[in-house]
Amino acid sequence: MDDKDLMKKAEAELRDAYDYDPRDPLYGLNKNDLRGTKVSRRTTLRLLAAGGALSMAQLLPGLRATPAMAAGHSGGELNCAWAGVGEITTLDPAQIGQVLQFQIASNVYSGLMHIDSSLVAQGDLAESWEVSEDGLEYTIKLREGVTFHNGDAFNADDVEFTFNRSSDPDQSLHSRVIANVAELQKLNDFEVKFVLKQPQASFLTKALERSSGRAMTIVSRGGLETLGLAQYGLTPIGTGPYMVTDHTLGQAVVLEKFANYYDPERPKIDKITIQPVDGVEPLAAAIEAGDIQYIGGNPVPTQLVSRFEENPNLAVDIKPGPGFQSVWINPWHPAMTVSDFNKPVEELKMEPGFMVRLAIAKALDRDLFITQGRFGYGVPAHGTINPAMGFFFDETLAETSEQAFDPEGAKALMAAAGYPDGAGFPDLKLQTTPNTKRDGQVVANILKVVLGITVIVDPKDFSIGIEEFNKMDIDLRLGGSGGDYDPDDGLVDWMQTTSKFNGPDRDTATKPFGFWSEAESDAAIDEQSVTADPAARRELVQKANAITSNKVACGFLYHPVDVLVHATSVIVPEDARIPGLHELDRISLA
Amino acid sequence: MWPARPLMAAYILRRLVGAALVMLAVATLVFFMIRLVPGDPIAAMLADSGSPEAREAMISRLGLDQPVIVQFWKWFTSMLQGDLGASIYGNNQPVTKILAEALPRTMSLAFISFVIALLIAVPAGILSATRKNTATDTVVSLFAFLGLSMPDFWLAILLIIVFAANLQWLPAIGYVPLSEGFWPWLSHLILPSIAIGTGFSAIIARMIRSSMLEVMQADYMRTAASKGLTMRVQMLRHAFPNALIPVVTVIGIAFALLISGAVVVENVFAIKGLGRVLIQGIQNRDYPVVQGAVLVVSAFFVLANLAVDLLYAVIDPRIRYS
């Protein structure tokens, strides 16, 4: 099926997914759809849509005809490297804060539900379930005969234990995920009932999900007692396809096939070693020498990608990445002051502070940045809405935005603001992390060449940098976000006046708002968050996105790509390719 | 000038007490000084996930909300009982555990580096001393100087490129404990140990050379010659052991160099030894870890210097021949 058909099918599915009355607590589904041992694709899409978590990136893989892949054999050993990290700090879901950690944890634990790559929400430890008419009660029948890695039997007590643990902010970082649960009832040894305070579309698909959900990832009471909290985070005990047989902090995590996993078909590979590799050369050396055959964890350094692509023993799979990076500009800096973003753009363009702000954004030669900074791997960004968000992404923005690269225009603006060729303009400090220092140098150079201003790159340890960012003690900062699959992830988290990253610790007397505050886009973002109809939602999203772009909420730079590298001897079927995750129990060796 | 034997015990005791005091002083100093370093570890840990409640909970769980003096007292008294607290980072590993895991790595590295250094230095030093001012001497000295002048991290990188990436004879990074096999353990240590040991061997070689030259001219050598012993026996039985004395003093410097060298080399080879733990602790503002690591490193240093002083007192030839 070619791209156009694909898109048509996708849009049809989307339309159907959003085709319900928002006041309906069951979102246009009937009880039977929500009961059973499987949630059909159509139903899952509906639930995701209602929960505001549906994205193109999740939709497309299930529609593509996957080429027939030679099936691998069962057994064998796999060596993996987790890139860009020195140690796997913790595998305790209550403490997990990094994507690379739950990439591993997702293979060691089970949740009640698990969404696979074709968007069928499979029951994981939930065998079947029922939802009440008012959408408030979820009765779940648990799978029997499941054991933990230490031999303990799994039953409803474990669900209760996990729930209580996760609800306590002292014990878990993720208590918010289940904040909507009024109570959890144990009906019998293998049946529980969640009673919600309000209908929640994403309950089955997000809150109970095993990987990113984390709140209801089932932990082992016995394991915690025997090992103690600290050791449990290193060598956890779960019910998942793999058990952790060895892990010293800073050394490799060794996973071995759990013989008593409830699904006899999985996992395929017997033993998987995950070595954290912090450094570019060692990573390249290791995979090229064949010491490792699979790379997970943080993104593969872009300078290595073309080299891996040319290597006949390696397979490289590139997908659009869900995220954005930009240059944040402090609107309270004396030379760049913008005290009111609500004025129309034409009026703003007459203020020197905004002129400078726009000049900086216009001077960003994004293509050059991607070539020089990212070795060609990336997509220019003009807003937080990224290509992985499918049809929400606005391709025309690259041309229509005020921020589009325009060196002449940028220079003219600087001159009009009173700084022809940057003369007399104060030096600016561009804060980066040690890892993004190089990107910062490319940006600083671009700004120097186009505008003639001096930008000093200021790499800071994250612990210092984040303090300064939250207090707004900076001029410019290079930063952004990843893992954004839904417009909410970009817009709500970053672009609203009340966003959690919008200068929360600033001195509100001298700085009434953070980095950006605009009423019209605030309203549009609020509305799109609860809008069901995809077409209407897209309009609102793109409207808000355009405002943030034209009025320079920040200088948007690029969208990264998602690169998977593995040896050709490793077979990674499409259903193991869930964005952001590594379904190790589905991959096999040739 | 040198303590006579019966007073040796008193001397040792005094030095030990002094060493303990120094370590306590260092520990106290560092406790307060690490808190001078700007940066908020909690903000860094909770950057993405975490509400104000979670932050409050974490701060109180880690005891960071109490006045500094109270924190110090708690830490100090626990330390005297052998409990160094827990890392405030992610997994809250006990500091003693972190250090207990890091120590064997640095020690293995130091040991193999030392062996490699001696393997190079002893023959080189003796050779250039006995063939003083000949071509051999010049060549050997030149290599010694080169080894001394090479930055250890540079050598480390070059070794990785040649032996790990290109020839693929040895692994590029990581550490394998001895319990998993001798060769795996050793193979991971060879490259980093060469990186550290080379500079070190240069120092030792030069020391051996210069002290052998001194000794070969000294009075008691002439005494031995007058006894009619052959050149070779003289060398082995008298010159060399006596020449080792100044080398012993170098052992004190050795630990300084090994640990400083280890810091950077551990970084390049991604080995989580003491140096790496310390540096990462400072970068993460992980106070308990830094305090614990500082204590251990300074303990080594102080004890090493103490051992050197004592050894010196024991094996000085003037005592033996008197």
Place this chain on the structure above:
Amino acid sequence: MMSYLPVQDLVQPEVAQKKSRMRSVFGRDRKAQVGLFILGFFVLIAVFAPLIAPFDPNEMSLNMMENPSGTHWLGTDDLGRDLLSRVIWGTQISLFVGVSTVTLALVAGVTLGVLAGYYGGWIDTIIMRYIDLQWAFPNFIIAVYLVAVFGTGLLNVIVAISLAFLDDFARIARSMVLTLKEEQYVDAARVQGFSDARIMFRHILPNALAPLIVQATVSVSYAILGEASLSFLGLGVNPNTPTWGLILADGRSFISQAWWLGVYPGLAIMLVVLAINFVGDGLRDALDVRETG
């Protein structure tokens, strides 16, 4: 019984002796000559860097990681900057760091050591307790900690390394003062009514110079290596200052694609440190200083 001789006459002969010894030894010592020659070469490069460097060291281009060629003798780095120019400018900064840190450490350490040795008593106790504390710690780690407190940047690195290294100078200065304090000419000077400060710095110190000079040369090389290591760990100078250590640190992730990034800067460090070691050795021989532990 002491004859009344002007103090200068008692002092001068020793210093003059040493000066002529230096000249004669350097005249003969091939190694030291080579060292001086190499050092001189680098100093020239450092001084004339702006004139010699073919490109601006921070000028980026799209010729990323190009092999050494006619235009770029040492190739380019991952941001298209000319490596030769960066190494040339690096000479200036690295030598500057080496000399300034040692100067600071020397001045501070010697002052402390002389005060402690000369006055003795509680001044000695306080100063030496602190020096002992610092001595209980590898210098490099002290430097790392200081950079963490002060922040990165050239100035902070210089201060951090100076503070970290001053214990070496303090100890030497103190032990020399303790020895020399009993010399004849010191008593003579005291009898003549010279002030303490004058005695310390005009009479005792010049004779204590020999081991201090040797230590200084050793410390310069350690300072250069220290800055390189700090920059390598990302704790050193700002990204726009091309020191050799920084060039190595930045190039580390690209070594297998651009080996020149890993070879030339390291080679430069090695040659300068080598030259300093040769010269230091020559000085040690000339001034007849024993190796101190």
